[in-house]
Amino acid sequence: MSAWKSFLGWVDGDAREQWFSAPEKKQSENKRKPSRHTDLTQSEGVFELVKHLNKEQKRRVFNTLYYISCVVVCIVMFFALLLIIAHLPSFGDPSNPTNNELSQYYIEHGLEDAGAVNLVGNMILSYRVFDTFGESSVLFLATTSVMMLLLRDSRTYTDKLRRYFNREDKAEREVLDHLLRSCSRFLVPIVFTFGVYVIFNGHLSPGGGFAGGSILGGGLILYAQEFGTQGVSRYFTNHLYHIIKVTALAIYGVLLLYYGFMGFNGLNNHIWLGVPGTILSSGIIMPINVAVGFEVACTIYAFYSLFHKGEIK
Amino acid sequence: MKELLATLYHQRMLVTAAILFVIGFGGLLFNWNLIKKIVGLNIMDTAVYLALTSAGYVDGRAAPILSDPSVPAKMSQFINPVPTGLVLTGIVVSVSFTAFSLALTVRLYRKYGTLYLDDILFRAKRSVD
Structure with missing residues (x-):
């Protein structure tokens, strides 16, 4: 059978039987129905070479x-x-088609519509708040699917995996990395403080919920490296994780619903915008930043914990 | 030719993005190891972020954060804030996608004991037979 004929047979599904069939079926090869294609090509060249x-x-x-x-x-x-x-369009040219009336409106009216000094924060958390809600949901769904794949349960938790996790636990307790421990003892408070600062200043400076949440999650991972996951589970349990994650997403959803129901920007939506440039300003942007920050911190730590241990502790 | 080189020098951010994109795409094609494929995909993501942020940049303008809220902002002061927000969306989706594909890789490794795609396909085919 030439290569071309076998390819045609593969397209028609004739050859599947030959590849995937059980061994006893292979013995009755002459009983198989003949291929519907005749050898049209007197195949030479590459196919002939490969055949031998x-x-x-x-x-x-x-x-x-x-x-x-x-x-x-x-x-x-x-x-x-x-x-x-x-x-x-050339790089850095003011007359590029991307610098159109949309960005002009965001720059010139962002402060009076949404109230934050950080114009990017205005854009993603006030004008396009629905889009950012989708992002948070994507993070939520990603953690859920990773949990489905990696969480320990009775069916996937085999003896081999149990031996592996026991070995890892033993190594975590017995092998002390002094450099990592002393460094992270010094670094963890600084990292947490900086993460909280970035979250609460999201409407005043670069940063916001996503960046600050990643920093907080990184701090949690560093803490878990220092004291082990047992150390983290003293105050960050599976139960608390679920409460924080669902509450943060729910707060975001409720704020978004209220804001959308009252007509988004420019209408009288009874949201106090505050004095621009102070910490208590910018309407719904700061609460949403806090909610997103906790959501992202939980997600980052959940990824680490699921890949490391197969459970959130 | 000289004109083309001058154009490419002027578009240096996008040229860098193209180089990164091709490096990531090559990593995706040349490696049979699934972890290396995911790394290649992340490099491609980085190239897309670079292209998007460079689309929003304007020469001689500042980052879109008002230094004095009492003065009304003008278009001629700040760069375009829209691509920055799009890059944020891209980063979040890329993180989620990376975590999901790594979790799938972990499950494949537990089932077949290897990370190489051809070995995984071979063993999967043998287990069907």
Whole structure:
């Protein structure tokens, strides 16, 4: 059977039986129905060459061809991208089509509409608050799916895994990394303070919920490295994790619903905007930043804990 | 030719982004190890962030944070804030996607005992037979 014929058979599903069938079926090979295609091509050239090779040589030929085609694809892609770049609007030009009336409105009316000094914070948490709610939901769903895949339960928790986790626990208790411990004892309070600062100043300076939450989550991971996950579970349990995560998302959702129901920006929505530039200002932006910050911190620590231990503790 | 080189120098951010994108794409194609594939995908993400942020940059303008709230802001003072927000969305989605694909990789490793895609396919095929 030529390569072309077997390919046609593969397309039609004739060959599947041959590949995936049980061994006793393979013995009755002559009973299989004949392929519907006749050998149309007097195949020569590459296919004829490949036919005479054994399995190992075929694999080697395939690998060589694969790598050569990959190099070609990468080079062609790079030059195609360069060609496109040469026709794109130039870098740093004020008359670019991206600097249109949308960004002009965000810059000139952001302060009176939403009340935050940080115009990017205005944009993502007031004009586009619905979009950012979607982002928080994506994080929530990502943690949920990682929990589905990695959380220990009776079906996935085999003896092999139990031995592995016991070994890890023992190593965590017995092998003391003095450098890491003394450094993180000094660093963890600073990291937590900085994370809280970035969250609560999200409407005044660069940062906000996502950045500050990542810093808080990093601090939690450092703490877990220092005292072990037992140390963290003294005050951050699975129960508390679920409470914080769901409450933060719910607070965000309720604020978003109220804000949307009252007509977003520009209408009389009874939200006190405060004095611009002070910490208690900018309406719903600061509470949403805090909610997002806790959500992201929980997510980051949950990823670490699930990958490390298979449970959130 | 000289003109083309001058254009490419002027678009240096996008050229860097293109180089990073091709490096990530090559990492995705050349490696059979699933962890290295995920690293390549993250490099591609970085290239997209660089391209987006450079689209919002304007020469000689400041970051969009008002230093004096009493003075009304003008378009000619600040760079474009819209691509910055889009990059934030991209980073969040990339983090979620990376965590999810790493979790899938962990489960594949527990089932088949290897991280190499061809070995995983071979063993999966053998377990079907």
